[in-house]
Amino acid sequence: MGNNTHNRISYFSDKLINDIALPERFTFPFFYEPHRLTKIAAAKLQHYLETQTELDHNFGLNGNQDGLAIGKMFGVLVVQDTEGKIGYLSAFSGKLAGSNDHVKFVPPVFDMLVENSFFLKEQEIINTINTQVSKIWSDGEYEHLRHDLKQLSAQSEQELAEFKKQLKNNKEIRKKLREQHKHTLNQDDYAQFEANLIRHSLHDKHQLNVLTQKWKQHLGEVQGKIAQFEAGIETLKNERRERSAALQQQLFEQYVFLNKDGESKSLQEIFSTTIYGKPPSAAGECATPKLLQFAFANGYKPLAMAEFWWGAAPKSEIKKHKQFYPACTGKCKPILGHMLKGMQIDEDPFLQNPGESSKLEIIFEDQYFVVVNKPAGLLSVPGVNIQDSVYSRLKLTWQTIEPLIVHRLDMGTSGLLVVAKTPEAHKHIQKQFLKRTVSKRYTAILSKAIDQAEGEIDLPLRGDFYNRPRQLVCFESGKRSVTRWKLVERQEATTKVHFWPLTGRTHQLRMHSAHELGLNAPIVGDDLYGTSAERLYLHAAYLEFVHPSTNEKISFDVAEDF
Structure with missing residues (x-):
């Protein structure tokens, strides 16, 4: 050092x-x-x-x-x-x-970068292999052969396609000749005529086979020469792969x-x-x-x-x-x-349960489903360390009915949650969520004053594999995530907004609020994407969907308590 x-x-x-x-x-x-x-x-x-x-x-x-x-x-x-x-x-x-x-x-x-370290020495060998691979790729003869193969492949496909088209025409002509002579020739003459047509047909097939074999041999010769170059590339790649894996393992042990x-x-x-x-x-x-x-x-x-x-x-x-x-x-x-x-x-x-002392309020209940106002801090379903949840509380209350969770809210989010009582109702309502026909509105307080009055955020999201449950904005492999929003009230250091999530991705509203390409203003109390507070200031305030039995639209509205 x-x-x-x-x-x-x-x-x-x-x-x-x-x-x-x-x-x-x-x-x-x-x-x-x-x-x-x-x-x-x-x-x-x-x-x-x-x-x-x-x-x-x-x-x-x-x-x-x-x-x-x-x-x-x-x-x-x-x-x-x-x-x-x-x-x-x-x-x-x-x-x-x-x-x-x-x-x-x-x-x-x-320190893998220290002078003369095994890492740098092995990295130099791997870089030499990369140089050798690049040298083969840029070899003039190899480039010429690849170019020739591409042209010859196209030429062979065209020639074979034209020949097959000609054979198809020949077949149509033979078919018409059969129809013409079927009733004009006697049985012996027609048999001789049919035998002649069959010879023509066999000759066509033979010619197609000859042409196919000619191109196969021609292309095979070029592919054989290319294969010699590619065998060298593959040998180098295998050596690089083995050296890289061994180097990685050696690093892990260091x-x-x-x-x-x-x-x-x-x-x-x-x-x-x-x-x-x-x-x-x-x-x-x-x-x-x-x-x-x-x-x-x-x-x-x-x-x-x-x-x-x-x-x-x-x-x-x-x-x-x-x-x-x-x-x-x-x-x-x-x-x-x-x-x-x-x-x-x-x-x-x-390991702590912040929702332990909170009350689960029933907003609506019939024989098909229940709508609850989930308090902030209570899980929707049991977690790895905490069993207390909307599911477990309803199961304890109902005893003979299995609660069927239709959708979820983050632990810190309060508001409207639908739980089905029957498999049929669960399937019916969940299908509406999946088809995005359910209307949802959230209320949030953002951690700074924002200038705009309304807008739409379209930022694709995917999970952060090595840092769950955090999400990432990813334009390559993220799933499309769209949120419409509107200003409700602007204070000196905060902004209250309404959110309408048009898709339902994990942490969508939290990410769209916090990311610099979104509102660049984390939701107050968001300990994942902003800073902690006494709670996450996000509330699911409004839900509208079709009743699974009456097929009539029903809606529920519970104002936030912040």
């Missing part, structure tokens, strides 16, 4: 932190309110990022800077050293300015993570028991694992962590400059599960 251990830690002045109590437990990394010490550490790191001049990296904050704008996640870890002094460590996710190692930041768990008891596990060991089976790309490169690794390796006691985004927002996900975010679940959760083993951690909020 280019920098010694002591340069990596920044100490707080006693005067600055004398009145701040140290955290009793370490931060729960996947949902937290930053501790005062981590806020101070983050502010100091942000000041450094604002004033430093040595990092040649375009964060997208300066419109005049050259190069691709790439924002970054940064992390701080408040620690206590072996002498009891309190300080903090800093880290970034991935690479920064093309390097893994910078002053002020802890080093990576494994990323070894510690915990407070000094136990170490490689990436491969950690992810072998997960649903992924093997580590996802860039696992182990995030800020928090780097910070904990450095702390454990140097005898520091981790006290609290926080991560924040620095720079322009990425195009696909919701990331705001300077805003704190939890550690990612797909890449970090398995690693941190090992690294935090045996430590006292803040309580997991996902």
